[in-house]
Amino acid sequence: MKRSGFTMIELIFVIVILGILAAVAIPKLAATRDDAKVSKLSTNIATAKSEIGSYIVSTGKVAFNETEFKNASNVLTEMIATGEVTVATNTASFKDKSGGDVCVTMQVDDSNTSNVQIVIAHGAGTSAICVGAQSIVEEGNSSIAGNRVTY
Numbered sequence: 001m002k003r004s005g006f007t008m009i010e011l012i013f014v015i016v017i018l019g020i021l022a023a024v025a026i027p028k029l030a031a032t033r034d035d036a037k038v039s040k041l042s043t044n045i046a047t048a049k050s051e052i053g054s055y056i057v058s059t060g061k062v063a064f065n066e067t068e069f070k071n072a073s074n075v076l077t078e079m080i081a082t083g084e085v086t087v088a089t090n091t092a093s094f095k096d097k098s099g100g101d102v103c104v105t106m107q108v109d110d111s112n113t114s115n116v117q118i119v120i121a122h123g124a125g126t127s128a129i130c131v132g133a134q135s136i137v138e139e140g141n142s143s144i145a146g147n148r149v150t151y
Contacts, residue, residue, distance in 0.1 A: 037097075038132030041084075045094055045104055045137050048073045049118055052108065056144045062110035064090045093123065094133075101125025103133045109141070117141045 055072035066087040070077045079085040091107045102123030109117040122134045
């Protein structure tokens with residue numbers, strides 16, 4: 001009589017092989033998720049910086065509070081609503097949503113109204129998301145050219 005099917009040893013080998021594959025794949029998937037969060041945060045910072053610069057040039061407004069940040073940037077409006085950004089006078093703080101650490105700050109420096117600058121600084125956040133975003137986003141000042149152009 002011929003029996004078809006798998007022996008217990010064969011089944012155990014298959015289960016062990018699947019366990020090894022899962023042990024390798026799961027950390028890779030988690031790292032991919034973190035990379036996506038870093039990319040999203042970095043892109044949002046760059047977009048917000050560009051939108052704020054355009055807003056200053058088009059309106060001439062340089063004193064920023066939460067309302068002005070929301071008016072200037074759709075990205076910031078969404079991030080403020082989700083808690084990823086907190087706003088103080090002239091400063092937006094970008095946070096790691098999962099940890100709450102401040103990764104990057106963006107300040108509208110209006111101390112010289114003929115040369116308004118956007119100042120990007122790294123925050124104190126040490127989470128993987130913050131460290132990744134800080135490695136992509138450069139610190140420094142960006143002048144808003146033409147913010148006092150009259151037509």
